[in-house]
Amino acid sequence: MAIKKSELYSSLWKSCDELRSGMDASQYKDYVLVLLFVKYVSDKYSGNGDALIEIPRGGSFKDMMALKGKKIFNHFLQQ
Numbered sequence: 001m002a003i004k005k006s007e008l009y010s011s012l013w014k015s016c017d018e019l020r021s022g023m024d025a026s027q028y029k030d031y032v033l034v035l036l037f038v039k040y041v042s043d044k045y046s047g048n049g050d051a052l053i054e055i056p057r058g059g060s061f062k063d064m065m066a067l068k069g070k071k072i073f074n075h076f077l078q079q
Contacts, residue, residue: 038064 020028042061045051 035061 016028016032023031039061041053042055045053045055046060046062
């Protein structure tokens with residue numbers, strides 16, 4: 001079953017509001033843009049030995065997501 005574009009946008013907007021909670025929109029924008037950049041770099045250059053950007057061990061988006069819910073990761077999110 002196909003999802004309507006308006007339903008997708010509504011769901012994404014609701015998810016963003018839940019993630020943002022009490023954070024100011026300007027702070028949230030910076031946080032999201034950094035995560036999108038890390039995700040892009042991780043996807044594009046992961047495992048590529050000839051890449052111009054080297055992703056350090058433990059620095060990929062996948063590694064960050066593995067830390068989700070752990071105390072050390074939550075500590076940085078709450079600052």
